Amino acid sequence: MSNLKRRLSYLGPGFIVAATGVGAGDLIAASLAGARYGTVILWAVLLGGLLKFVLNEGIARWQLVTGETLLQGWIKHLPKWVSYYFLIYLMLWSFVVAGALISFCGLAAQTLLPIHENESTGTLIWGALQSGLAVLLVLGGSYQLLERLMKLFIGLMFAVVISSAWGLAPDWGDIGMALLYPRLPNDPKAVMLTLGLIGGVGGSVTLLSYAYWISEKGWSQAGFMKHARIDLGIAYTLSSLFGVALVIIAAGVSPEQVNGYGMILSLAEQLGTVTGPVGRWGFLIGFWGAVFSSMLGVWDGVPYLFADFVRNVRKRPTTQELLRPTLPYRLFLGYLAIPPLIIVWWSKPAWIGILYAVTGAFFMPFLAAILIYMNNRSSWLGNARNGWLANAGLILSLLLFLALFLTKII
Numbered sequence: 001m002s003n004l005k006r007r008l009s010y011l012g013p014g015f016i017v018a019a020t021g022v023g024a025g026d027l028i029a030a031s032l033a034g035a036r037y038g039t040v041i042l043w044a045v046l047l048g049g050l051l052k053f054v055l056n057e058g059i060a061r062w063q064l065v066t067g068e069t070l071l072q073g074w075i076k077h078l079p080k081w082v083s084y085y086f087l088i089y090l091m092l093w094s095f096v097v098a099g100a101l102i103s104f105c106g107l108a109a110q111t112l113l114p115i116h117e118n119e120s121t122g123t124l125i126w127g128a129l130q131s132g133l134a135v136l137l138v139l140g141g142s143y144q145l146l147e148r149l150m151k152l153f154i155g156l157m158f159a160v161v162i163s164s165a166w167g168l169a170p171d172w173g174d175i176g177m178a179l180l181y182p183r184l185p186n187d188p189k190a191v192m193l194t195l196g197l198i199g200g201v202g203g204s205v206t207l208l209s210y211a212y213w214i215s216e217k218g219w220s221q222a223g224f225m226k227h228a229r230i231d232l233g234i235a236y237t238l239s240s241l242f243g244v245a246l247v248i249i250a251a252g253v254s255p256e257q258v259n260g261y262g263m264i265l266s267l268a269e270q271l272g273t274v275t276g277p278v279g280r281w282g283f284l285i286g287f288w289g290a291v292f293s294s295m296l297g298v299w300d301g302v303p304y305l306f307a308d309f310v311r312n313v314r315k316r317p318t319t320q321e322l323l324r325p326t327l328p329y330r331l332f333l334g335y336l337a338i339p340p341l342i343i344v345w346w347s348k349p350a351w352i353g354i355l356y357a358v359t360g361a362f363f364m365p366f367l368a369a370i371l372i373y374m375n376n377r378s379s380w381l382g383n384a385r386n387g388w389l390a391n392a393g394l395i396l397s398l399l400l401f402l403a404l405f406l407t408k409i410i
Contacts, residue, residue: 013213014228014235016150017056020297021203022157022239022290029196030243031263034250037185039170041194042178042244048198049240051400053232054393055364056207058371058386060214060228064221065384069211071305073374075312086366087309091335093205093363094302098336099343101295102127106344108288111265112281127344130292131337134299138333143216146300153293158238160286165245167275175248195404200243204363209301212308212323222384249283299336306332364401368394 033041062070075083106127109115116122137145184190210232219227249267264287272280307329323329372394375386386394 011151011231011234012147013210013217013219014056014231014233015154015238016147016213016297016301017203017206017210017232018235018239019150019154019157019290019293020206020209020301021052022242022294026200026243027246027287027290028263029193029200030246031250031267033193033197034247035263035266036193037187037190038251039175039178039248040183040185041190041197042175042247043180043182044194044197045243045247046179046240047182048200048243049236051198051393051397052203052207053236054390055367055371055397056210056232056236057229058375058390058394059207059210060232061225061384062371062375062381063211063214064219064225064228065381067220069208069308070370070374071208071211071308072312073380074370075309077374077380078370083309083313087306089362090205090302090305090309094298094332094336095340096343097205097298099340101291101298102131102340103344104291105130105288105295108284108291112284112288124341124344128341130295131299131341134292134296135333135337137296138300139330143213146296147217149296150293153289154238156289157286157293158242160282160289161242161245161249164271164275164279164283164286165248167271167279168249170248170251175244179244192404192407195400195407197243197247198400199364199404205305206298206301207367208305209297212301212304225384299333302336303329303332362405365398365405368398368401372398 030045033044059070062068062073066073068076071086074086103123106123106125107119109126109130110119110122114122115125137149184194214224214228246267249271250263264284268280268283268287271283304323307323307326310328311323311326372386372391375381375394376391378385
């Protein structure tokens with residue numbers, strides 16, 4: 001029992017990065033894949049979780065061995081244009097993703113508790129209120145509060161979605177085959193949806209935030225690598241199971257009639273016909289928990305990246321633990337919370353949706369390439385450099401996410 005308690009104490013930062021990575025767009029992509037192809041491509045969810053584990057393990061290993069974040073590492077070792085290119089990308093990605101999160105949080109809350117008779121107005125009001133609440137939680141709270149909240153949200157999401165999938169009584173034999181036997185439906189569009197499903201498990205840019213959350217947790221030496229691997233392994237297992245359950249629920253919905261947020265409402269209605277109002281409202285509450293936890297994680301974790309960039313450009317020896325109260329951190333938090341409200345006010349025009357898909361897909365091959373280059377240098381990591389398994393996972397990540405990026409562009 002004491003051994004179990006000790007292992008449970010390892011958990012925390014992985015839950016935050018996993019909950020942050022389960023965004024509304026990923027939920028809708030998983031739902032659409034399930035509605036269109038059933039459970040045939042469930043294996044893609046597990047593969048996505050595995051690849052995100054490989055990437056996050058590489059980020060943690062670099063930091064715990066070198067004592068510097070991966071962002072610090074590429075500013076120090078790579079050409080300057082890489083860092084400034086990433087800064088421009090970070091500004092664009094943050095604006096688009098923050099707008100999408102505010103919009104979906106507003107829609108979810110407006111569905112659960114209408115605040116205005118006009119849906120667009122209600123969405124804007126609810127989105128702004130929740131964005132403000134996330135700011136207050138980040139500024140007035142602590143890492144310990146964030147960890148407790150994320151564990152609560154993960155528990156809520158997991159309990160609601162897993163129980164909903166179980167209540168639909170699917171054919172578990174077919175599901176087992178779909179998980180273990182990779183295959184694609186006979187449809188040209190299946191490749192893109194499958195790649196999107198792989199890329200949608202566990203986040204994108206927010207993977208870099210794991211470095212700052214493990215620092216807040218007090219993990220600062222190579223001896224904590226075991227903690228990080230257990231933490232990430234359990235977190236991505238849960239997020240993969242969450243994705244699998246979502247695909248199972250969506251398998252009975254017609255994809256021709258709904259898209260976007262309408263897909264989530266269709267899933268709720270389907271559950272309502274099987275389990276009654278409790279199932280419908282429970283699923284909607286679980287969806288709100290997923291998108292609000294993603295907002296909270298982005299609001300907390302992404303300003304670290306901007307503050308870390310500013311710190312290193314100025315060459316100021318501020319420790320990672322002291323980035324939260326700095327002016328750059330707070331300015332970027334404000335940038336996330338306020339300017340993207342224009343996206344909600346503008347009712348999410350089509351180009352924002354395209355930009356959201358492309359910007360999210362771009363980062364993953366960049367991260368995989370960085371880790372292949374930096375984590376293979378024995379002069380930087382010594383014996384902790386990539387082994388053949390890590391390199392195989394990173395190369396597969398690079399190829400798959402590059403293919404996803406190209407399909408998004410096309």
